[in-house]
Amino acid sequence: FKEERKVLGVKMCEFASKELDVDHISVDFASSFFKNIFNANEKFFEKATLCTFAKTHEYKCGYVDQNGIRYDGASKLNEFIQVIGSIASKKKFIGCAKWHFREKNYRYLTIPNNVDLELLEIMFDKHFYHPRGIDFEKDESDIIEECFTIRPNSTRSDEFPFLHKVGDCIVKRIVKKSTACPVKFYYIIPKNLKECPFIVTISIGQHNHPSPPS
Structure with a gap:
C-alpha cells in the first residue's frame, strides 16, 4: 500500500543569515554551508542546556x-x-x-x-551553580552576528537562546516559521514486511527551505 506524508518545513531566526534563503533538492554534508548549520545546531542545544541548568x-x-x-x-x-x-x-x-x-x-x-x-x-x-556568575541568557560574550540556526517546525519553542547583534543593538529574537513546503514523500510498503522487508521512498518536489541538521 502507499502512504503519503508532507514536509512540515522549518523554523529560522527572524535575523537568519541571507545564505539560508535557498531551496534544496539534495544536501552536501561536506559543504561549509551545511557545517555552519550543523555547528549552529550544536551551539543551540548547548546554550539551551546551560540556560536550563541555571534556571x-x-x-x-x-x-x-x-x-x-x-x-x-x-x-x-x-x-x-x-x-x-x-x-x-x-x-x-x-x-x-x-x-x-x-x-x-x-x-x-x-x-x-x-x-x-x-x-x-x-x-x-x-559543576556548581553560582548565582552571581554568568547569566547564560544575557551573556554578551557570545553574541551572534549571522544566525544559521534552523529548527524543525514541530518544535514547541518559538524563541532562540541567543543574543543577536542588530546595528548598534543587542537583542534576543523569536523564530519565524517558513511557508509550507511543497515536497511530498510517498512510501510504498509491502503488505507482508516479513516476506519483503523493504520500503520504497519517493520524494516529489523541491524543498523551499534549507535542510535542517537532523
Whole structure:
C-alpha cells in the first residue's frame, strides 16, 4: 500500500543569515554551508542546556509535608520508570533533592526537548551553580552576528537562546516559521514486511527551505 506524508518545513531566526534563503533538492554534508548549520545546531542545544541548568537552581520546591515542614531542597536531576503497556522506560525530570519515590505533591520541572540530556547530567554531576556568575541568557560574550540556526517546525519553542547583534543593538529574537513546503514523500510498503522487508521512498518536489541538521 502507499502512504503519503508532507514536509512540515522549518523554523529560522527572524535575523537568519541571507545564505539560508535557498531551496534544496539534495544536501552536501561536506559543504561549509551545511557545517555552519550543523555547528549552529550544536551551539543551540548547548546554550539551551546551560540556560536550563541555571534556571533549575532558581527553582524551589515549596512542598509542605504532613507535619507542616516546608521542603526547600536544592534542585536535582531525578528519574522514574514509566510503563506503557509492556514497555518500561526511564524518564528524567528536575525535582527536589529531598524527593522520595511514591511521595506526592512535590513540585518538579520537565526537561525541554531542546536540552542535551547528556550535557545536563554532566552539569549536575560535575559543576556548581553560582548565582552571581554568568547569566547564560544575557551573556554578551557570545553574541551572534549571522544566525544559521534552523529548527524543525514541530518544535514547541518559538524563541532562540541567543543574543543577536542588530546595528548598534543587542537583542534576543523569536523564530519565524517558513511557508509550507511543497515536497511530498510517498512510501510504498509491502503488505507482508516479513516476506519483503523493504520500503520504497519517493520524494516529489523541491524543498523551499534549507535542510535542517537532523
